[in-house]
Structures are given as structure tokens and as C-alpha cells.
Amino acid sequence: MWRWLHPYAKPEATFRLNQKILPWFVWPGLACLVVGVIWGLAFAPPDYQQGESYRIIFIHVPAAIWSMGFYVGMAIAALIAVVWQIRTAEWAIMAIAPVGAVLTFISLFTGAIWGQPMWGTWWIWDARLTSQLILLFLYLGVMALYVAFEDQRTGAKAAGILAMVGVINIPIIHYSVYWWNTLHQGSTITRVVTRLEAPAIANEMLWPLLMCLAGFLGISAALVILRLNNEILRREIRRPWALELLQRGK
């Protein structure tokens, strides 16, 4: 596996691989997002308890899930960067962080919009909301630490260590709804995976939600890939392969 993966540690190989896989994320992601959002917002039946306003779930839940997923991804990139000193992985940390931070912000923002009619308040210091807010601070901390150093490799390594330390927050967010019985409702679909129970959601709502999940993943991953490729080009601008690529205008 190492022999198979190792060529991709070279920035040029990563760049070309990224260019190859980018369409596989953009187009299915966009399609899933459009279909999922339209299906969810316009055609899915209203909830028996929450009426129409539950529909924000189609934005809220995917953003929340992937905000955590991308944090784990960033931490894995950080682990690779610290252990094997691969520069591409260091750049990947900074490629992922802002995307993850925006996802976290979307989940907090839509959560507030959802909370207003449901709970009668925009914000409450509930365990899951608070731990999600911490996640946002962690993303901001990683980004701030990355740019605080003059030498960018040092900054990337420092940010990587912080990203790995912060992983401890992910299980806290995930289990917060089980550990503390506060206002936030329990999970609807991830309990299929983590608790082997039937999903607590009707099929007509589950399918558009899954589409939105796939769509958010595709679009966010495509953004990360684009950011990473930009970073690679920026750093490798004086290398022959990059010059040739730019001169060809592709």
C-alpha cells in the first residue's frame, strides 16, 4: 500500500490526481445537492410535529455532519504531515480548514433559524450547540496558528499538532445528545450506524436528506480539492512541470 501511495506524496502527482478526480466530485455533488434540496424543500411531506419548518434539516444536518467529518479529515492530514513530513499533507490542512469552518458556521446559523420556531429561542447553551461552537473556534485556531508563523512549514506543523489535539472534541459533539439530555433533539440517521437502530425518519424524508448529504460532501470535497490544487500551483510555480502547465494554459 505504501508503495502504491507514495508517488502521491509528490505535489505534481497529487495535482494531476486531483484534476482527474475533481469532476467526480463536482458533477455528482451538484446533481445530488440540486435534486436533494428541491425534493426536500418542495416535495417531501411536512413533519407531523414540526410542520414545514423541519425542512431546514436538509441544510442543517449535512453541514453539521460534514463539519465534523472534515475536521477528522484535517486531523488525518495533520497526522500524515507530522509523521511522514509530506508537504502536500501540510497544505491539505489549510485547504480543509476554511471549508470546514464555513460548514460549521452554516450548521450553527441554520440551527439558530431552526431553533427560533421550535424552541422559541435563537440560541441556547445546550451541550451540542456549545460543542459545535467550540468546533468553530478550533477551526479558527488552526487557521490562526497556521498563518501566525513566518516560516510556513513551521506554521503547518504547529497547526497540525493543534488539529490532532482538537480531535478530542469530535466524540464529545457526537455523544453530547446522549450524554446530556438538553434541548437538542437526538440524531435521526447516524444512529443507524452507531447504534444499529432503524432511522427515526420516514423514507420520504430520508432519501432527500441522504441526497443532500452526498451533495454537501461532493461540493465541499471539490472545494477542498480546488484549494489544494491552488496551493500546490502557488508553491510549485517555479518548477518546470508547473511552468509548462501554465504556459499550455490549462
Place this chain on the structure above:
Amino acid sequence: MTQRVSSGQVITQLIRRDLRVAWRQRSEFLNPIIFLLVVITLFPLAVGPGADILSRIAPGVIWVSALLSAMLGLERMFRDDFRDGALEHMLLLPCPIELSVLAKITVHWIITALPLLLVSPLLALLLSLPMQALPVLILTLLLGTPVLSAVGAIGVALTVSLNRGGALLSLLLLPLLIPLLIFATAAIEAATYELSPAGPLALMAAFLVLALGLAPLAVKAALQVSVN
């Protein structure tokens, strides 16, 4: 000529040296505790001196002030040693770096948390915390302040080579310390209402074990990045 020294001796020497350095800069480590007392004093003035309000917010106020004053004291954990090159020597000592880091954490705990523990009955009195909650307050401080020092060491080690790391340090550390704050105040609150604080205290003990076990590894990695 080389002389064999055990890791234990190195650690004791490191702790004694750091304590001596701290003793010679008394104002440096007195500042955080004075800061803490001033912040605590502000609350009765700001929210009103009523005993019912104060006793309700006392656990939170004490713990938030403890966090903030720890932020002040953390800066000097590695910075002076980094500036004069002593830190590089510490990394080259003939003992595992993790142990030297534990020595640093111990010293930081002694010079910032011990004074806090000593004045905690006074703080409880000032904020009219019910007397039955005082032992739990001390217990949370005993369990929590080493976590502050250990997790704080990670942040300081990451920012030691930066000239202005202060605000960044709080941004990096405070999110990681929020769970500690939640459980500490939950334990004290439980004791105030004469409920069992065992649950949150057990979780804090778990944090303590986790932090003391894993933080030295992260600090080592961070120092090696910062010092090169």
C-alpha cells in the same frame, strides 16, 4: 568526561532550577493570583452584592477567573527558556523529553495553582459560596488545575517562537478547556444543592489522567517544531 545521571536526578534538578528562577522573579508569578483576586472583586460590584446571586454564580466566576489567570501565567512556562537558549539544552538532556515537560508542568502548577488553592476558601467566602460546597470546590481545583497546566503547555509550546502569542494562546486553549469548566462548575453546583458531585468529579479525574498522559507527547512534538 561524561557522568551518568539518572532521569530522576535530571527531573529534580529541572524542577529545583525552575522554582529558583520563579522565586527570583516573584512579581511574575504573583501577578496572576493578584489578577484573579481583582477579577473576583469586580463581580460583586458588577452584578450586585446580594448573597443569593453571588452564591449562584460563584462556581462559574471562580473557575473562569482561574482559567484567565492561568492564561496569564502560562506564557512564562517556556518563553524565557526559549529566548536564552535553555530550552534547546532541555531538549538535549539525557532523559526523555516527556519527563522534562512533566517537570515544567509541575513547576507551573506549583507556582500558579497552589496559591489559587490556598486562597480558594477566601474566594468562597467573598462570593458567599455555601460552606458545604467548599470541599468540592477545592477538589475540582485539585483535579482541574493540573489539566490547565498540561493542556496549557501544549499551547505555549506551539506559540513559543512567536513574538506576540498572547491572544493566539487564548484562542487555541480556551476551546479545549471548556469541557473542564463545564464539569467543574457542575460538580460545585451539585454540592451547593447538596446533591452528589461524584459524576462530574469522576469525569474530571478522567480528564486529568488523559491530559497528564498525552499532553507531554503533544508538547514534545510542538517543541521540536518550534525549536528546530
